Amino acid sequence: MARPLVADIDLKALRHNYRVASELAPTSANMAVIKADAYGHGAANCARALAEAGAPAFGVASLEEAIALRDAGISQPILLLEGIFDAGELARVEMLDLWQVVHSDWQLEALLAYRPARPLTVWLKLDSGMHRLGFTPEAFVVRWERLAAAGTQVATEGLHLISHFASADQARSVQFAAQWSTIEQVRDRLGCRICVANSPATLARPATHAAWNRPGVMLYGSNPLDGALPVGVSLDPVMTLRSRLIAVQTLEADEPVGYGGRFRTAGPSRIGIVAAGYGDGYDRHAVDGTPVLVDGVRAPLAGRVSMDMLTVDISHLPAAKVGSEVVLWGRSSTGSVLSVDEVATHCDTIGYTLLTGVLPRVPRRFLE
Numbered sequence: 001m002a003r004p005l006v007a008d009i010d011l012k013a014l015r016h017n018y019r020v021a022s023e024l025a026p027t028s029a030n031m032a033v034i035k036a037d038a039y040g041h042g043a044a045n046c047a048r049a050l051a052e053a054g055a056p057a058f059g060v061a062s063l064e065e066a067i068a069l070r071d072a073g074i075s076q077p078i079l080l081l082e083g084i085f086d087a088g089e090l091a092r093v094e095m096l097d098l099w100q101v102v103h104s105d106w107q108l109e110a111l112l113a114y115r116p117a118r119p120l121t122v123w124l125k126l127d128s129g130m131h132r133l134g135f136t137p138e139a140f141v142v143r144w145e146r147l148a149a150a151g152t153q154v155a156t157e158g159l160h161l162i163s164h165f166a167s168a169d170q171a172r173s174v175q176f177a178a179q180w181s182t183i184e185q186v187r188d189r190l191g192c193r194i195c196v197a198n199s200p201a202t203l204a205r206p207a208t209h210a211a212w213n214r215p216g217v218m219l220y221g222s223n224p225l226d227g228a229l230p231v232g233v234s235l236d237p238v239m240t241l242r243s244r245l246i247a248v249q250t251l252e253a254d255e256p257v258g259y260g261g262r263f264r265t266a267g268p269s270r271i272g273i274v275a276a277g278y279g280d281g282y283d284r285h286a287v288d289g290t291p292v293l294v295d296g297v298r299a300p301l302a303g304r305v306s307m308d309m310l311t312v313d314i315s316h317l318p319a320a321k322v323g324s325e326v327v328l329w330g331r332s333s334t335g336s337v338l339s340v341d342e343v344a345t346h347c348d349t350i351g352y353t354l355l356t357g358v359l360p361r362v363p364r365r366f367l368e
């Protein structure tokens with residue numbers, strides 16, 4: 001038998017979550033963000049499933065990610081969220097018919113010096129207050145006017161304002177309100193189409209829904225909000241990180257388990273050894289008590305995560321044995337769900353890092 005660890009990717013759940021985004025923002029075009037290999041889920045397969053659910057376009061982080069999608073036969077528009085990294089990329093942006101963000105003057109000058117056969121689709125990035133990428137409002141207006149006048153290089157009907165929120169996940173955020181007000185002012189001054197809503201804004205900030213939105217992590221079933229999902233909204237986990245018990249230890253009280261003996265048994269205990277570790281992307285920061293599903297029932301992590309294995313206390317599960325199913329996050333075959341977000345809170349991180357962190361040695365298995 002092969003090592004039992006797999007990442008099952010439920011494409012039906014992915015399509016469901018995409019439809020949730022569409023229903024929340026029915027008058028917007030909702031670009032599906034599938035950068036970082038679709039947040040670790042496998043970009044080509046996810047793109048096909050999302051297209052079936054109606055996704056009209058995709059967002060990625062680099063030309064390489066876009067090339068992989070074109071090679072897989074994806075024909076929808078693909079936006080380079082950070083634009084080009086070097087002027088030499090423009091020829092392939094044109095050849096592959098990609099859309100690009102322009103966030104810096106060097107990108108703008110490279111674009112205006114380029115002679116495409118047909119005008120290219122360009123989204124100009126406004127720094128509305130996150131201070132990561134883009135132009136300040138005053139600088140933005142000047143750049144916008146240059147692009148709008150560059151009919152040879154720029155498809156003027158496709159020109160959009162794009163901006164990104166730093167705090168859309170926090171219910172009462174002053175920073176969010178300030179960013180949104182800045183975006184509205186620039187939008188109203190130029191009368192331009194905008195794309196600003198990420199997953200938290202798609203879920204909880206309907207005022208920001210616009211010509212385009214760009215949800216990412218919610219499509220994979222993770223809740224990015226700092227509170228519960230809005231009433232009536234339910235997301236299905238797309239990835240199930242699934243393994244099995246490969247050994248069971250029967251121990252007396254006060255025995256150490258794993259590296260450094262961080263965990264010690266409180267009483268006579270049974271400890272299950274799971275084939276999954278940080279060498280697979282399971283976070284070594286997971287504390288004792290991090291939940292794991294064994295045969296669909298919660299069991300606490302007991303001891304430090306090793307490279308290829310981790311240990312769980314199964315003293316309360318007398319039927320658990322070698323071969324029992326273990327779910328690190330996702331849905332067990334009994335139907336119990338353990339959300340990646342809950343696991344993340346025990347690792348002092350967020351669902352995004354756990355999902356994108358599943359390493360290549362874990363086989364992805366796509367389920368329709």
Ligand SMILES: *Cc1c(COP(=O)(O)O)cnc(C)c1O
Binds near residue numbers: 217
């Ligand atoms: C990753 C990303 C998104 C999607 O963000 P989520 O929080 O995953 O919805 C949207 N826009 C940009 C520019 C991004 O980099």
